[in-house]
Amino acid sequence: MLVVKLGGSNGLDLDAPCxxxxxxxxxxxxxxxxxxxxxxxxRISAALGKPPRYVTTPSGFQSRYxxxxxxxxxxxxxxxxxNKLVVERLQGHGVNALGxxxxxxxxxxxxxxxxxxxxENGKKRVLRGDYGGTLTGVNASLxxxxxxxxxxxxxxxxxxxxxxxxxxxxxxxAAAAVAAALGASxxxxxxxxxxxLRDPADPSTLIPRVPRExxxxxxxxxxRGRMKKKLLGALEALEAGVERVIIADGRVERPVFxxxxxxxxxxxxxxxx
Amino acid sequence: MLVVKLGGSNGLDLDAPCxxxxxxxxxxxxxxxxxxxxxxxxRISAALGKPPRYVTTPSGFQSRYxxxxxxxxxxxxxxxxxNKLVVERLQGHGVNALGxxxxxxxxxxxxxxxxxxxxENGKKRVLRGDYGGTLTGVNASLxxxxxxxxxxxxxxxxxxxxxxxxxxxxxxxAAAAVAAALGASxxxxxxxxxxxLRDPADPSTLIPRVPRExxxxxxxxxxRGRMKKKLLGALEALEAGVERVIIADGRVERPVFxxxxxxxxxxxxxxxx
Numbered sequence: 401m402l403v404v405k406l407g408g409s410n411g412l413d414l415d416a417p418c419x420x421x422x423x424x425x426x427x428x429x430x431x432x433x434x435x436x437x438x439x440x441x442x443r444i445s446a447a448l449g450k451p452p453r454y455v456t457t458p459s460g461f462q463s464r465y466x467x468x469x470x471x472x473x474x475x476x477x478x479x480x481x482x483n484k485l486v487v488e489r490l491q492g493h494g495v496n497a498l499g500x501x502x503x504x505x506x507x508x509x510x511x512x513x514x515x516x517x518x519x520e521n522g523k524k525r526v527l528r529g530d531y532g533g534t535l536t537g538v539n540a541s542l543x544x545x546x547x548x549x550x551x552x553x554x555x556x557x558x559x560x561x562x563x564x565x566x567x568x569x570x571x572x573x574a575a576a577a578v579a580a581a582l583g584a585s586x587x588x589x590x591x592x593x594x595x596x597l598r599d600p601a602d603p604s605t606l607i608p609r610v611p612r613e614x615x616x617x618x619x620x621x622x623x624r625g626r627m628k629k630k631l632l633g634a635l636e637a638l639e640a641g642v643e644r645v646i647i648a649d650g651r652v653e654r655p656v657f658x659x660x661x662x663x664x665x666x667x668x669x670x671x672x673x
Numbered sequence: 674m675l676v677v678k679l680g681g682s683n684g685l686d687l688d689a690p691c692x693x694x695x696x697x698x699x700x701x702x703x704x705x706x707x708x709x710x711x712x713x714x715x716r717i718s719a720a721l722g723k724p725p726r727y728v729t730t731p732s733g734f735q736s737r738y739x740x741x742x743x744x745x746x747x748x749x750x751x752x753x754x755x756n757k758l759v760v761e762r763l764q765g766h767g768v769n770a771l772g773x774x775x776x777x778x779x780x781x782x783x784x785x786x787x788x789x790x791x792x793e794n795g796k797k798r799v800l801r802g803d804y805g806g807t808l809t810g811v812n813a814s815l816x817x818x819x820x821x822x823x824x825x826x827x828x829x830x831x832x833x834x835x836x837x838x839x840x841x842x843x844x845x846x847a848a849a850a851v852a853a854a855l856g857a858s859x860x861x862x863x864x865x866x867x868x869x870l871r872d873p874a875d876p877s878t879l880i881p882r883v884p885r886e887x888x889x890x891x892x893x894x895x896x897r898g899r900m901k902k903k904l905l906g907a908l909e910a911l912e913a914g915v916e917r918v919i920i921a922d923g924r925v926e927r928p929v930f931x932x933x934x935x936x937x938x939x940x941x942x943x944x945x946x
Contacts, residue, residue: 444749475757484831492837505819506764
């Protein structure tokens, strides 16, 4: 089982990975996709007169801060626009893709953050009314039902909170949780950089292999911004038994095959080479 | 099996039918939902600076005329916004709803209209580049897989064209096709009028029963605007073996139970009372 996180929400970015995935599926591979869509959410939120709000947590993570209205726009764009564009593209390549979000069939269960602590001008500030969530569970049996039925699940990053409300969750962490729940052999996170870089400003400083036992150390030393969540997700997936995590460039030709052939940053789990 | 078409896309309209459906599901009923969302699509299209275009066909049907951009907005709103609001509401009532659109898992297959003939100022005009479609098939085995798995499918009215492109289809016709493909006992179409009216301007002229053999005659005599498609779908469903079709008011308290108890317009199929 291969879990792929599609990065980049520009329509043009979708075709190359979808073509690779179609080739893999034709060869009999079992694939589950997870996608984000932040840039597109921001674009449409702004067009609707409701620009997104981001906050930085005290530990340095960038986080979306959604109120109910922003959450509804997020759901609309990721589960309606991005999800259906990916499904349509895969169907065009002959793959029987089936798009669902985390609230469908209780696929992803989450816990509402409720209150988040943000850093503003160096000071901590408590923000309320947040519809962001952290994942608490994955309905692996639903994914297995679909995969065994011949469908390729395409997952939009929402989760269902305990009170039955939809929550916005991080797509990288969602992909990691899905890979962990399915016992996937590989989690491939496609992004818009070549992988983990020693110097984020210099693509030639790619770190091709992260030693498993030093992964947390690498996270703290080299990961900046959204790369932190990718590495955090990677660690969670490896701890749950996923064999390897690859963080690779989604903008190249044959992005999925390149990554599986060794491009990007690879982190092997226990028992890896 | 009960197929319910939810009418009205106002968030507030959703709760009463969802509560009824939750009660039915608790009692063991198998339910599949189909929804539209035109009003909401129009609202958001306008907010995004891309107001919708409608045309009237020579036979008097009102039809959306979507170019690719409008089609993408339609997909976003029906499959992302409306679909997930319905799923969230049902989940809040304890129903394990699972929302998909017609392009997911090739649930609804369609044929692109391609060219449509519109009446403009009494003259026929040929319009091209249309992403509207008519239904050609339903993947009933996907719906059965989900229902047998314990999920309540909630369907957004898209269909997949032969070339793998998403098409906008009419939700009433989609609900009828789903009911027909599943061999449902009842198709319930909730709408914003009490049912089929002798005089569309006077709610007291409700036609409570339409004799099966005169249904086409009633369609031509009494149905106006969108009611035509509801009746056309009803006839198709009855011809395919659905036992009864009910067209009823979705704005009342307990709208699903009221309709099942006999309110609205009922059309029985062959072998009906």
